[in-house]
């Protein structure tokens with residue numbers, strides 16, 4: 014019994030249908046969650062759910078006050094069947110067909126008779142109970158109940174009541190006792206029911222109401238769902254449709270759709286060539302019957318499949334690809350295509366039965382030509398050889414016209430009185446030869462090359478042949494036009510190029526350009542044609558939107574751009590920003606791309622070729638630039654001698670470069686300061702390399718006293734600036750000349766690095782400047798490792814100019830007002846010392 018208390022099966026059954034819906038008791042205050050059971054009702058089924066619960070009140074199921082003994086018998090249908098049983102994890106649900114043993118479902122039953130009936134049943138239960146009690150084991154209460162229900166007892170029962178009996182007999186004693194009391198006791202007895210049981214009564218009532226409501230709700234939903242089947246826009250319908258059905262949708266612009274169109278086009282071509290041919294020459298005969306039938310109906314099958322395909326082909330609605338199968342079906346059925354496709358498949362072949370094998374009944378199959386045109390259109394757009402494709406299509410049309418014309422002639426020959434056709438020795442039995450004779454006649458007529466055969470004799474002959482000749486003329490003109498356009502398309506690019514070359518040549522001869530220069534120009538054009546096949550790449554792409562152009566440009570030049578140092582490890586947008594600003598330029602062997610001292614207005618990236626950076630003597634090669642290198646940045650970043658070129662660059666062979674204008678570069682660098690730092694760092698290195706001979710003169714090597722110092726050299730920056738390279742924290746801004754009043758006779762004091770305030774130029778510094786007239790500024794490049802805070806690399810550069818002493822001094826005065834706070838932050842006496850030492854050495858040198 015201890016086990017029984019922990020697993021008290023509460024059994025409840027309920028019968029609900031529309032007749033009992035109104036029989037509702039007031040709702041019970043008991044919460045639904047307190048119930049360990051539930052009853053799910055169908056019109057014909059009684060469902061009993063048995064749930065293992067702890068501390069649960071025993072359900073007084075059968076004898077609920079308002080009901081249910083009566084409604085039970087009242088609703089039981091006449092047929093019995095094997096009860097259904099279902100189970101969940103926590104409960105056992107038994108569905109039992111409802112059927113009174115002897116009463117009609119509609120027959121009303123008063124409560125007393127139902128009570129009597131139930132009382133008898135319960136008596137019987139109590140008799141059986143004694144026998145079965147011993148067999149009932151507490152630990153297997155639930156399973157025993159199931160067994161009993163599913164085997165003998167329930168099967169034998171013919172009504173819901175008997176099923177209940179069977180279940181009840183398997184109940185533990187206390188449960189059954191309570192049930193019996195509840196069932197059989199009169200109201201007086203019921204009054205003595207424990208408060209627990211009263212609660213259960215009310216719970217039961219509430220439960221019943223709830224379930225009635227649920228039932229009504231379920232019915233409403235059921236009705237709605239049935240109607241929704243017909244409502245195509247209902248989301249439920251759509252969901253069920255899409256979940257249930259095979260949802261393979263073709264993308265109209267995809268490859269699959271394309272290949273399918275090509276198959277349909279083949280089917281169309283078969284019909285296009287064969288229907289007329291068979292009609293004129295080779296109608297179906299018992300010999301050829303099978304082969305033609307197979308071919309014909311294979312094509313028809315493909316046509317049919319095409320309709321299915323169209324039902325599943327997505328379409329664009331407001332730019333969005335629609336893939337909902339129901340929408341697709343509606344869309345297709347509302348287009349003319351659908352009707353055309355249906356027309357194509359008109360089963361006129363049945364007319365064979367009455368008019369014999371006349372393939373002309375299949376003529377509607379030719380309406381499918383729209384699919385063939387779609388195929389041609391798409392192929393022409395997609396192929397890389399459009400001119401070849403156009404030529405093939407044109408030849409096909411030409412042959413098709415000859416073929417159809419031959420067929421018509423033969424039909425006329427066999428069916429009309431045209432006398433000239435008699436001149437052909439068509440022998441109707443010699444089919445193969447007949448066709449080729451007719452084809453020959455057709456070709457010669459349509460190409461206006463016939464002489465003797467077509468001489469008209471009768472009025473009909475004249476009319477027919479005049480029409481033929483007019484058609485031939487038109488055809489000839491059309492074909493000629495097509496051929497001309499194809500040929501002209503073939504050489505469009507070349508003609509364009511040639512026209513430009515001709516214009517340049519005319520100009521050079523008019524302006525008396527020397528021959529050798531003219532030769533160089535022509536050779537330049539040759540190389541341009543060989544390497545690019547066009548004069549201006551950008552013009553070709555000008556139709557495309559900006560983003561697409563950028564993507565193409567990146568893709569085309571990716572190999573080169575990947576090698577460019579400044580493009581490596583930069584933000585993604587930087588390349589995009591820059592790539593469309595690059596203009597391809599081509600230089601011939603020996604061309605100077607820039608010369609030292611010129612104003613720099615653009616920088617270059619080497620795409621192909623080899624270039625030399627020349628020293629001042631234009632002989633010594635300072636550096637060799639190859640694909641992926643860039644140059645010309647120093648002057649446009651104003652890092653060398655202002656905006657002047659610091660070196661000359663010469664093309665060794667033909668060089669394919671990208672040119673980037675100063676404005677474009679600055680525009681982009683504004684948004685990408687990190688790239689600017691990178692560019693400037695590399696520029697500083699180049700500048701240092703540039704002035705190496707001078708360093709050697711000065712003989713400044715890595716200082717022992719200042720291990721952070723890399724090198725010092727004399728050079729000629731237009732204005733001084735302090736710059737950090739290396740680990741690259743915030744970049745020290747260059748000081749412009751305009752930042753400092755021209756009259757300021759100050760320079761960064763030797764001790765200014767250690768001081769936190771700007772100080773006037775020391776006397777020694779001024780004297781240095783006075784004594785060193787070529788020094789116009791001091792460029793300090795420092796690489797400061799902020800992570801360590803101490804380790805510092807400072808590259809101190811002295812710059813020299815060829816300017817006059819006076820100018821230089823005043824410039825020094827203006828430009829050497831270094832960004833004081835930045836320098837102060839380094840707080841390193843080492844730098845100060847080093848600079849001082851450098852200055853002294855420079856003075857000595859001077």
Ligand SMILES: Nc1ncnc2c1ncn2[C@@H]1O[C@@H]2COP(=O)(O)O[C@H]2[C@H]1O
Nearest residue numbers: 613636644645646647648658659660699
């Ligand atoms: N030593 C060098 N190595 C590589 N490139 C250099 C060197 N010196 C100068 N250049 C490049 O040659 C360019 C000449 O014009 P810019 O001064 O504008 O910029 C210069 C640098 O980009």
